[in-house]
Amino acid sequence: MPLSRRHFLAASLTLTTWSLYAANPAKRSPVILSAGWDEEETWCAGNLSRPSAKLPGRGHVLIPDPNRFGEAIVVARRPGYYLARIDWRRGRLLQHFELEDERNLVGHAVFSHDGKQLITAETDERNGVGRLVVRDARNFKRLEDRPSHGVGPHEILWLDRHTLAVANGGILTLPETGRYKRNIGRMNPSLVLIDSRDGGLLKEYRLPDNKLSIRHLDVTADGTLGAALQNEGSNLSPVLAILRDGQFGYADTPPDLCQAMQGYAASLAALGDRFLMPCPTGNLLTEWSSTGQPTAQLPLPRVFGAASLDGNWLASGEGGEIWHLQSGNLKLQMVERYPHHWDNHLTVISGAQ
Numbered sequence: 001m002p003l004s005r006r007h008f009l010a011a012s013l014t015l016t017t018w019s020l021y022a023a024n025p026a027k028r029s030p031v032i033l034s035a036g037w038d039e040e041e042t043w044c045a046g047n048l049s050r051p052s053a054k055l056p057g058r059g060h061v062l063i064p065d066p067n068r069f070g071e072a073i074v075v076a077r078r079p080g081y082y083l084a085r086i087d088w089r090r091g092r093l094l095q096h097f098e099l100e101d102e103r104n105l106v107g108h109a110v111f112s113h114d115g116k117q118l119i120t121a122e123t124d125e126r127n128g129v130g131r132l133v134v135r136d137a138r139n140f141k142r143l144e145d146r147p148s149h150g151v152g153p154h155e156i157l158w159l160d161r162h163t164l165a166v167a168n169g170g171i172l173t174l175p176e177t178g179r180y181k182r183n184i185g186r187m188n189p190s191l192v193l194i195d196s197r198d199g200g201l202l203k204e205y206r207l208p209d210n211k212l213s214i215r216h217l218d219v220t221a222d223g224t225l226g227a228a229l230q231n232e233g234s235n236l237s238p239v240l241a242i243l244r245d246g247q248f249g250y251a252d253t254p255p256d257l258c259q260a261m262q263g264y265a266a267s268l269a270a271l272g273d274r275f276l277m278p279c280p281t282g283n284l285l286t287e288w289s290s291t292g293q294p295t296a297q298l299p300l301p302r303v304f305g306a307a308s309l310d311g312n313w314l315a316s317g318e319g320g321e322i323w324h325l326q327s328g329n330l331k332l333q334m335v336e337r338y339p340h341h342w343d344n345h346l347t348v349i350s351g352a353q
Helices: 005-014 255-261
Strands: 017-019 031-038 043-047 059-064 071-076 082-087 092-098 103-111 117-124 129-136 142-147 153-158 163-168 190-195 201-205 212-219 225-231 240-244 247-250 269-271 274-279 284-289 294-299 303-309 312-317 321-325 332-337 340-350
Touching: 031 059, 031 303, 043 059, 043 082, 059 103, 059 340, 071 103, 082 103, 103 129, 117 153, 129 153, 129 163, 163 212, 190 212, 212 269, 225 274, 255 284, 255 294, 269 303, 269 312, 274 303, 274 312, 284 303, 312 340
Parallel strands: 017 340, 103 153, 153 212, 303 340
Antiparallel strands: 031 043, 031 340, 059 071, 071 082, 082 092, 103 117, 117 129, 129 142, 153 163, 163 190, 190 201, 212 225, 225 240, 240 247, 269 274, 274 284, 284 294, 303 312, 312 321, 321 332
């Protein structure tokens, strides 16, 4: 069976659109957050419409703190060694935490449901094993250390009150070789469902091609879990997989679309029963139904980030563009340009400014 409506509502705690009306009842305008770098090649992150906070290194994703309005956690890009807390209203770095020895971050984290803990995806550099680390959300102190049940965990997503979906990308990187991928011939990517209460493995899914790294996740309103892929082999492959009715498999991707996407999906967003997936190597933005059918494509240069806003889509470009697009056909509605180069992810906070 597909994930239930209840599962979808729980998962929405960690999707790219965050609602903060409960803590801030006055009606507010949405805010868009992203990491990137400016024209001076300084790493930064924050609110697109205000000055950004400078970072100690390249950031990957921003996660709004549900208990501290105006603050967000920045997770360092893989392999990363810092967590940062920023004030996105004032563009200030509030906290900088260097990871413990023999560990590195792989780009993503989620808050616990009460916002008191942060669960980070990490690699144990002593053996290359993936870990999910439960940290105090205020000081980032490590509280618990659990297996990700794979190698190279990347995005983490709540599916219900006690179930985490984890994209184990299968790629091993170690500090002495930086971002060099050490195990391409032995990759073993997996999508796993984990019981958050004890860290136990509930389900494990794999694709036929072990060189398709499972990277980013999102879930549609009908409970379909999508997984954006990055191909470490041929560029002529599907780069979207879906978990639906208990089956995990490739989206229906014609050969010409496989070729156009060039084997690389940078992120994934969901809206209603559709997914939005940017493919920057192919300079192509793609939209899909939750049944795995392609519904629209639009050529866009170096498109990386994806999110939803007010029933339509947003996408970001490495050249500083923010594209506003209509859901269902990707009709371009508006383009904004900023003096920044945006990284892989957009985070929309609804009712936040």
